[in-house]
Amino acid sequence: MALGAEHDERGALRVDGHNQTTVKGLYAAGDIVRGLDQIVVAMAHGAVAATHIHNRCEIADRGRGRQPLTEPARRSKVAPAHPSEAVPVQAVIFDVDGTLVDTVDLHAESWAATFRHFGHEVAVADIRAQIGKGGDQLMPVFLAEDVVQRDGEAMEAFRKDLYMREMIGQARAFPGVAELFRRIRADGRRVVLASSGKPDKLAHYKTLAGIEDLVDAETTSADAEKSKPHPDIFLAALDGLPSGEAIVVGDSPYDAEAAAKAGLRSIGLLSGGFPEAVLREAGCIALYRDPAALLAEYDQSPLRAAPAA
CATH class of the missing domain: 1.10.150 (DNA polymerase; domain 1)
Structure with missing residues (x-):
């Protein structure tokens, strides 16, 4: 279990302010020595390593005995920073590596x-x-x-x-990616991919996740002068859409930082292994274990609002 975390009766993982401070303290003591823009994690700290393992839903290394997610892990959610906050959006912009695929x-x-x-x-x-x-x-x-x-x-x-x-x-796709995309599109919203990777790699990942026909637009490193945490890729993904009418889903603090610089709000997924406190500090308004968990909690998530008119 993550440091100072506990599960409520629904299996949701909740972290109070004291425990988030404890985690931040560990990082401030030397695990993150260059700030969120230049994080250097010292995995020698057993507690931080344990947090990393827990955040990845106790999945063993892919290709080396990886175990499938249990149903509770798929559904478990971290309490949002603002539980009542809903975002009226026309587009949901997804990071790819660590968010949709385990890479x-x-x-x-x-x-x-x-x-x-x-x-x-x-x-x-x-x-x-x-x-x-x-x-x-x-x-x-x-x-x-x-x-x-x-x-x-x-x-x-x-x-x-x-x-x-x-x-x-x-590489393996995380559970629930195609199903989540279908739900978003059924609500009349656009699904956009925004990756720091190259176009050929993105094409492979789309096939892997079974989302070739579920993506409305995509941007890659070819569309941006600078990669994340600079906002270039997300600004390109907006393609003229007001930032208040879109939201980002990503797994790293660099996604959240880039989103904030582009005027976008962001939802964080723990599937990439970054600690909850780091994602919250970077600006994520809600955290979920993986795409399947976000789908399971969709109606209570920041995505629940109707699309903007």
């Missing part, structure tokens, strides 16, 4: 291998805390500016090739 560890491992290939040793746990950013924002966290300028393009190309050859085949 955060795969990306962290691919970056570690890439850094190693170019002569830099960086811990997978430290890299993992940066996943959600594009390579343009991730590399400067660990490498000097001149190194990024000299080797950055070659490193990104190497990592993409490694990921597509050896790792993308291990």
Whole structure:
């Protein structure tokens, strides 16, 4: 169980203010040393590691004995920051990696291998805390500016090739993605994907999740000058729609930060492994375990309001 958390009679995970402060204190003590924009998680802290495991719904590493989610885990929800808050939206904008597909560890491992290939040793746990950013924002966290300028393009190309050859085949869609998209579209809303990844990777994930025909629009790194936590990708996803008529669903603090910079509210999913306190601090108005949990609580979620006229 996450630090200081308890389940109510419905199985919802609730964290009071004191316990959130406890978690924040652990991170302030050294687990996050560069702020939400440059988080470095020290997994040596057993309590933080336990929180990470709990947040991922006690799923074992995919491809290495992963266990399916239990029904309570699928339905369990973290209490929203503002339970009465509903958002009249015309579009729901989804992050992809860590939100719809279980790929955060795969990306962290691919970056570690890439850094190693170019002569830099960086811990997978430290890299993992940066996943959600594009390579343009991730590399400067660990490498000097001149190194990024000299080797950055070659490193990104190497990592993409490694990921597509050896790792993308291990990716799995989270439960309930297609069903959630159908529910959103049945309410007359648009489903938009906004990923820091490349178009070919996004196409694979859509097939994996069975959502090829359930997406109204999408943006990728090709549509943005800078990746998250900059707002470029979400601004492109809005495509002229007022920010008050859309909401973001993502798994990382960088999603929430980018959304806020674009004037968007955000719902956080714990499926990417980021602690509840970190997502709340980044601005998420409600938290759910995964897409299936958001679907199960849809009528009580910030998505429940009718679309804007």
